[in-house]
Amino acid sequence: MTPKDVKTWLQRRRGELGAAKAKLAELESLLASAQADDTHQHHLEVTESDRRLAAAQAELAAARAQLANAKARQELAQINYERFVSLAQQGAVPQSQADAARTELKQSQAQVVNHQRTVDAAARTVEALAAEAQAAQLGLTLRNTRSNYDPRLRLQELKLQIAEQKAAIRGIEAEIAAQQEQLAQAEREVAQRQVVPINTPVAGYVWRVEARQGAFLGKGDLILQVLDCQRRWVDVFLDEKMLRLVHPGTRARIELYGDKWVTLRGRVSSIRSGLGRLNPGDDMVIPIPENYPRQSQVRVELDVSDAWREGNFCYVGYTGKVTFEIN
Numbered sequence: 527m528t529p530k531d532v533k534t535w536l537q538r539r540r541g542e543l544g545a546a547k548a549k550l551a552e553l554e555s556l557l558a559s560a561q562a563d564d565t566h567q568h569h570l571e572v573t574e575s576d577r578r579l580a581a582a583q584a585e586l587a588a589a590r591a592q593l594a595n596a597k598a599r600q601e602l603a604q605i606n607y608e609r610f611v612s613l614a615q616q617g618a619v620p621q622s623q624a625d626a627a628r629t630e631l632k633q634s635q636a637q638v639v640n641h642q643r644t645v646d647a648a649a650r651t652v653e654a655l656a657a658e659a660q661a662a663q664l665g666l667t668l669r670n671t672r673s674n675y676d677p678r679l680r681l682q683e684l685k686l687q688i689a690e691q692k693a694a695i696r697g698i699e700a701e702i703a704a705q706q707e708q709l710a711q712a713e714r715e716v717a718q719r720q721v722v723p724i725n726t727p728v729a730g731y732v733w734r735v736e737a738r739q740g741a742f743l744g745k746g747d748l749i750l751q752v753l754d755c756q757r758r759w760v761d762v763f764l765d766e767k768m769l770r771l772v773h774p775g776t777r778a779r780i781e782l783y784g785d786k787w788v789t790l791r792g793r794v795s796s797i798r799s800g801l802g803r804l805n806p807g808d809d810m811v812i813p814i815p816e817n818y819p820r821q822s823q824v825r826v827e828l829d830v831s832d833a834w835r836e837g838n839f840c841y842v843g844y845t846g847k848v849t850f851e852i853n
Contacts, residue, residue, distance in 0.1 A: 532709045536702060543698045550691045553684060560681045567678075568662070575659040582655045586648035593641035600634040607631045728754040731839050755840035760792065762824040762848045766799060769822055771852050773797075778826045782846040790841070792828040794850075799823075 607627040614624040734751040737743055760780055764772065772794060780790040799822040826848065 532705055532712075536705055536709070539698060539702050539705075543695065543702065546691065546695050546698060550688065550695060553688045553691060557681070557684045557688060560684055564678055564681050571662045572659070575655065575662040579652065579655040579659045582648065582652045586645065586652050589641065589645045589648045593638065593645050596634065596637045596641045600631070600638050603627070603631040603634040724749065726752050728752060728756075730754050730756075733839065733842070753840055753842055756830050758828040758840060758842065759795070760790075760826045760828065760846070760848060762826060763821050764824055766820045766822050769797060769799070769824075772824060772850050777851040779849045779851065780826070780828075780846045781849070782841060782844045784844045784846075785838075785841070788841070790828050790831070790846075792826040794824055795827040796825045797822055798825075 607624070607630070610619060610624040610627040613619040614621050730753040732750055733753045736748045736750055743749065760778075762778075774794050774797065776794040778792050778794065780792065782788055782790070799820075
């Protein structure tokens with residue numbers, strides 16, 4: 527598609543995206559209403575389950591109190607029985623009283639058993655109602671199956687519809703993003719036809735700009751000069767007699783006059799003599815007067831270093847004091 531066709535398509539899909547978002551807002555509004563109904567029903571279920579649990583707990587407490595009373599009467603009956611049996615054996619009371627005490631003890635024991643059963647049944651009821659109360663707190667039910675009119679079912683249905691609607695919106699947004707990227711790529715390609723990027727062979731500082739705006743450039747024309755800060759050197763001019771001490775490979779230390787805090791180090795890479803009387807490429811030496819200074823050019827290749835501050839062009843053009851490390 528042409529850029530114009532892409533823009534038309536984007537406008538149409540953006541309209542569909544707006545309609546989808548409006549539908550999502552409607553579903554979210556219905557979801558809020560269903561959540562309110564669900565909260566109200568949940569409150570009613572929790573209240574009812576708590577009421578039943580409280581009543582069962584009260585019955586359990588009453589049953590336990592009755593059981594405690596029955597046990598107390600059983601203990602008293604046990605004491606009376608033992609006392610009357612002892613007295614009957616001594617002939618202090620008739621045997622009939624001991625028999626009556628035994629009957630009373632058995633009756634009290636039977637009452638304890640009955641009250642214990644009542645307590646156990648009440649405890650099971652409390653346990654079951656406590657489970658129902660806990661389920662109600664979690665929005666669950668253990669007593670019946672919910673009908674289709676339950677707000678929780680509507681809530682689940684709305685959540686599913688909202689998830690589907692959000693997925694549809696994400697799909698439309700992804701399509702729009704992809705088409706926008708294609709449109710941007712097409713616009714970049716058009717822009718690249720008007721502006722050509724320049725890649726330098728090395729990273730460094732721009733030392734000089736040769737080309738001017740509006741000028742026509744051909745293949746091989748010089749555009750700008752870039753300083754390679756990893757390949758620097760210092761030229762030192764020495765009397766030829768000093769060459770007896772300085773040789774290629776001799777280490778040197780350079781103290782810059784323009785920056786006293788920086789000390790550079792390097793190694794002699796080449797020595798050129800005949801300055802002023804022999805030009806490169808000449809095969810004839812020009813005689814010089816007897817007292818004319820005889821100098822040589824010594825080039826010191828600096829070690830690779832990042833010891834420079836921003837904006838000083840790697841110290842290119844600086845002068846300094848060179849000290850050779852002579853063994």
